[in-house]
C-alpha cells in the first residue's frame with residue numbers, strides 16, 4: 527500500500543491517506559490530496575509499483591495515473607519511468623514479483639533524485655539571489671505551495687526561500703493565498719511557520735499594491751511544465767505576478783527540476799491547461815472540520831446558485847517575463863531561448879520525454 531499525507535486536510539490536521547489500489551490514488555491526485563509537480567511524479571511512480579505488487583494490469587494503471595491530471599509533466603514522467611523499469615525486468619526474465627520490485631526500486635530512485643535536486647536548486651537559487659539583489663535581506667514573494675510537501679526533499683521555490691532564511695537573509699516571505707484552493711494560505715503558511723520564517727499572507731489581488739509600495743525584491747515560483755521555448759506553466763496567478771514584476775523591475779525567478787522541462791512541448795500555447803470544476807470558485811470549500819463544526823469538504827456557496835466559473839488551474843508565463851530558471855543542474859535564462867536543453871542533458875533526472 528501507499529501512504530500519503532492528505533494535503534486537503536492541512537493545516538488543521540495531519541491525516542494519512544492509505545492507497546491500497548490505483549483508483550484511490552488517482553482520486554487522491556484529482557482531489558489534490560497529493561499535489562505539486564515533483565510529488566505527482568513520485569506518487570505516479572509509486573502508483574505503478576503498487577499496481578505491479580498487487581497484480582493489477584500495470585499498463586492500465588500507468589495509463590489512468592498518467593492522465594489523472596494533465597498539466598504537470600512530472601506525473602507522466604514518474605509513471606513512465608516505473609512502468610519502463612517493470613517491463614525491462616519482465617523482459618529480462620524476472621517473475622511478477624521481481625518486476626514489481628524493479629518498479630519499486632525505480633520509484634525510490636526518483637524519490638531520492640528529487641530530494642537531491644531540491645538541495646541543489648536551493649543552493650543555486652540562493653547564489654542567484656545574492657547575485658541579483660543588494661545585500662541586506664530579501665523580501666520574497668511566492669505563489670501556491672512549492673516546499674517539502676511537494677517533493678522528496680525541500681521542494682523548489684520554497685526550498686530557495688528556506689535556504690535564504692537559513693543564512694539569515696530572509697526579511698519577509700510574502701505568501702499569496704492562491705485562490706481558489708488556497709495552497710498558499712493552507713500549505714505554504716503551514717510550512718513557513720514550521721520553519722520559523724517571517725511570513726505574511728496576502729490575497730492574490732493584493733500583490734499589485736505590494737509591488738507598488740516597493741515591498742517585493744524578487745518573486746520565486748515553481749513550475750508544472752516548462753516548454754522548449756521556456757514558457758512556464760504554473761499555478762494560475764503566476765502570469766499576473768510576472769507582468770507586475772516586469773513593470774516594477776523585480777526579478778521573476780522560476781525554480782524547477784529539469785524533470786519539469788518538456789522539450790517535447792514546443793511552446794506555451796501547446797501546454798494543456800487543466801480546467802477545474804466551477805464549484806471550487808463559486809463555493810468556499812472547507813477543507814477540514816473547523817471549530818464551527820462544518821463538515822470536511824463542505825462547500826459554502828458565495829455566488830448565486832447556477833453560476834458558472836472560469837477555473838483554469840494553471841496559467842502560462844512567456845519566457846520573456848522570466849528573469850531566470852533555476853534547476854538542479856544550474857541556472858539559465860529562458861529569455862535567450864538556449865541553455866535549457868544543455869542543462870537537461872547534464873542533469874541525471876532529465877525528463878525522458880525530452881527530445882534533446
Ligand SMILES: CSC[C@@H](O)[C@@H](O)C(=O)COP(=O)(O)O
Nearest residue numbers: 561562563670672682748749761
Ligand atoms: C514544486 S511545485 C510547482 C508547482 O507544481 C506548483 O507551483 C503548483 O502549481 C501546484 O499546483 P497544484 O494544483 O496544487 O498541484
